[in-house]
Amino acid sequence: MSTTAPPPPAAAPAPAPLRLSTARALARILPYAKPAMPWIYAGMVAALLAGVIALAIPLVLQSLVDGPLATGDPSQIWPAAIAVLVLGILEAVFIALRRFFVLTPGTHIEARMRNGLYAQLQDLPVAFHDRWQSGQLLSRAVSDLNLIRRWLSFGFVLLIVNGITIVIGFVVLFSWSLWLGLLFFVVSVPLWIYGYLFEQKYSVIARRAQDQQGDLATAVEESVHGIRVLKAFGRGTHSLLKFAEQAELLRATEIDKAKAIAGIWFWLVLIPDVAFALCLLGGVALAANGELSVGELFAFFATATVLRFPIESIGFLLAMTYDTRAATDRFFEVMDEVNTITDPAAPVSIEAPTGRLTFENVVFRYQDAPADQPGVLDGVTLELEPGETMALVGVTGSGKTTMTALATRLYDVTEGRVLLDGVDIRDLTREELRRHIAMAFEDATLFSASVRDNVLLGRPDLTESDDPADAAEAERVLAEALDIAQADFVHSLPDGVDTTVGEEGLSLSGGQRQRLALARAVAANPAVLVLDDPLSALDVDTEALVEAALRRVLATTTGLIVAHRPSTVQMADRVALLQEGRITDVGTHSELLKRNEHYRYVISSLEDEELAAAERVERDLKLAEQEGRRRDAIDREARVIDSASDGPRGEAAR
Numbered sequence: 001m002s003t004t005a006p007p008p009p010a011a012a013p014a015p016a017p018l019r020l021s022t023a024r025a026l027a028r029i030l031p032y033a034k035p036a037m038p039w040i041y042a043g044m045v046a047a048l049l050a051g052v053i054a055l056a057i058p059l060v061l062q063s064l065v066d067g068p069l070a071t072g073d074p075s076q077i078w079p080a081a082i083a084v085l086v087l088g089i090l091e092a093v094f095i096a097l098r099r100f101f102v103l104t105p106g107t108h109i110e111a112r113m114r115n116g117l118y119a120q121l122q123d124l125p126v127a128f129h130d131r132w133q134s135g136q137l138l139s140r141a142v143s144d145l146n147l148i149r150r151w152l153s154f155g156f157v158l159l160i161v162n163g164i165t166i167v168i169g170f171v172v173l174f175s176w177s178l179w180l181g182l183l184f185f186v187v188s189v190p191l192w193i194y195g196y197l198f199e200q201k202y203s204v205i206a207r208r209a210q211d212q213q214g215d216l217a218t219a220v221e222e223s224v225h226g227i228r229v230l231k232a233f234g235r236g237t238h239s240l241l242k243f244a245e246q247a248e249l250l251r252a253t254e255i256d257k258a259k260a261i262a263g264i265w266f267w268l269v270l271i272p273d274v275a276f277a278l279c280l281l282g283g284v285a286l287a288a289n290g291e292l293s294v295g296e297l298f299a300f301f302a303t304a305t306v307l308r309f310p311i312e313s314i315g316f317l318l319a320m321t322y323d324t325r326a327a328t329d330r331f332f333e334v335m336d337e338v339n340t341i342t343d344p345a346a347p348v349s350i351e352a353p354t355g356r357l358t359f360e361n362v363v364f365r366y367q368d369a370p371a372d373q374p375g376v377l378d379g380v381t382l383e384l385e386p387g388e389t390m391a392l393v394g395v396t397g398s399g400k401t402t403m404t405a406l407a408t409r410l411y412d413v414t415e416g417r418v419l420l421d422g423v424d425i426r427d428l429t430r431e432e433l434r435r436h437i438a439m440a441f442e443d444a445t446l447f448s449a450s451v452r453d454n455v456l457l458g459r460p461d462l463t464e465s466d467d468p469a470d471a472a473e474a475e476r477v478l479a480e481a482l483d484i485a486q487a488d489f490v491h492s493l494p495d496g497v498d499t500t501v502g503e504e505g506l507s508l509s510g511g512q513r514q515r516l517a518l519a520r521a522v523a524a525n526p527a528v529l530v531l532d533d534p535l536s537a538l539d540v541d542t543e544a545l546v547e548a549a550l551r552r553v554l555a556t557t558t559g560l561i562v563a564h565r566p567s568t569v570q571m572a573d574r575v576a577l578l579q580e581g582r583i584t585d586v587g588t589h590s591e592l593l594k595r596n597e598h599y600r601y602v603i604s605s606l607e608d609e610e611l612a613a614a615e616r617v618e619r620d621l622k623l624a625e626q627e628g629r630r631r632d633a634i635d636r637e638a639r640v641i642d643s644a645s646d647g648p649r650g651e652a653a654r
């Protein structure tokens with residue numbers, strides 16, 4: 001049976017304790033953004049030029065007001081008007097160029113980061129996936145990276161450019177009038193203080209919202225995945241209520257976010273307005289005293305108006321920056337995870353393994369198991385001879401699945417060693433180890449791909465080769481594996497072995513999926529085949545056929561089989577009894593039956609389970625038959641009612 005995962009943590013894993021400044025946290029994106037940075041800088045230059053041009057327009061206006069308007073000479077109006085028009089067009093062109101420069105690089109950076117994340121998720125050990133909710137990973141891969149892309153192409157560029165524009169704008173304001181500029185600056189000071197406080201508050205809410213989005217994605221993923229169970233137990237409404245609760249939490253957080261943004265927005269609009277009003281009063285007084293020309297006053301306000309958008313935009317640009325900071329932290333929480341199951345620095349290779357598999361004093365405890373709980377395995381020693389088939393038997397929860405997972409390094413032993421042909425499996429590369437030891441699980445996961453690709457998943461040597469001889473060999477291996485797994489049903493699928501089996505093979509029955517998963521393990525042609533109850537969903541007749549075919553494979557391959565049925569036990573040359581974390585007896589089925597009371601107890605409980613399962617299958621079949629008869633009767637009745645109400649016309653239309 002598959003490894004039982006512990007209940008997922010209620011929320012996402014806590015953020016890294018080390019808290020970097022926002023700038024340093026965001027700088028971590030740089031290695032991914034490096035190739036695209038020239039384009040982003042080009043976008044910044046274009047945006048900056050657009051900003052400078054916008055600030056130059058008041059210059060022309062001042063010359064217009066103090067020149068032709070003051071002197072009443074209309075000949076000067078046209079050059080000034082044309083200059084404003086040309087500057088306006090140039091500004092529009094540079095804004096368009098900014099968009100052009102930054103649009104594509106952002107998508108490249110997003111794709112690069114997403115590929116990196118995917119590779120890391122593939123590389124990280126099963127223990128990591130035990131701890132993390134799938135929705136949290138999904139939201140990092142999709143919405144967080146989306147946020148980062150939008151910020152890089154838009155928020156980052158505008159934040160820098162608008163910041164520079166504001167600085168240049170203030171210099172220009174000061175150049176028009178020192179006193180008015182100073183007044184404008186002093187009145188704006190509360191804005192910078194508010195901006196700082198905003199960061200403290202908003203960053204926390206932004207992080208909370210993104211974690212809650214991840215929780216929500218987990219809830220959707222789980223309910224879609226478990227839709228059959230929810231429907232069968234009529235728990236759809238219950239699950240909806242739970243989902244609505246989580247959605248409500250996220251809604252409340254989003255409202256907090258909106259309130260925080262509204263707060264800074266309020267000050268960003270109010271303070272420039274107050275500054276405008278005060279400067280107007282001061283400006284008129286200065287103009288009346290002759291210290292400022294009307295044209296200069298006009299240009300001062302035109303410049304201050306140009307600065308309004310950059311100042312107002314700082315609010316949402318800061319919000320976007322803090323959202324992106326949270327997204328970046330979340331991304332690097334996964335990227336910073338250290339993979340504990342890695343390839344050795346100096347790997348050993350086994351050319352042609354014979355398949356001797358040895359567990360030597362193996363102790364294992366799950367990382368997330370409570371400290372006071374004893375290890376699942378506590379000194380397991382077992383040796384499988386080359387070509388031998390060993391059944392692993394024990395009560396539920398005794399650690400059978402765990403033992404099989406150690407043989408393929410899905411987890412690493414806590415103490416002791418697992419050896420293949422005398423070589424510690426940690427001294428082999430993972431790629432080589434998985435070539436030598438293949439596994440089939442009870443929970444047969446198939447990928448959204450053709451039957452062929454699913455079955456030949458473990459044979460890249462054949463499927464990724466350009467050699468026609470390999471292609472022919474792939475066909476032979478495929479046919480043989482399907483034959484052994486009694487999976488000839490694939491030939492009656494619409495496109496035979498080229499039929500795409502749906503998401504996780506949902507379009508196939510449990511037994512059909514298991515047969516394909518078994519075919520996949522057989523096709524890998526390993527020296528050791530580890531089977532974790534892979535025949536549980538087969539009916540008795542098919543199971544007997546698969547077992548007969550498997551015997552042929554197992555005659556030359558070492559097999560470690562977790563047995564949940566007495567019939568599986570009988571396939572094995574020897575049986576190992578797992579009890580309280582140790583192998584307490586090894587022998588043939590009949591030897592153990594004769595001498596071991598605990599073994600007799602386990603076997604009799606397996607028989608009871610098998611009987612109950614057979615009864616369940618029979619009951620389901622009967623129910624399906626009754627349901628079919630009931631549907632036929634309803635259909636017949638519906639046809640009678642239809643034809644009675646439609647009359648001959650209705651019949652004809654049908």
Ligand SMILES: Nc1ncnc2c1ncn2[C@@H]1O[C@H](COP(=O)(O)OP(=O)(O)OP(=O)(O)O)[C@@H](O)[C@H]1O
Binds near residue numbers: 005130368394397401
């Ligand atoms: N990822 C995990 N983290 C923590 N504990 C785990 C994890 N997976 C399994 N366990 C615990 O380890 C013990 C052994 O589980 P395992 O699945 O190996 O048993 P099993 O013998 O295969 O059971 P079954 O016959 O029911 O399939 C159980 O107590 C289980 O709760």
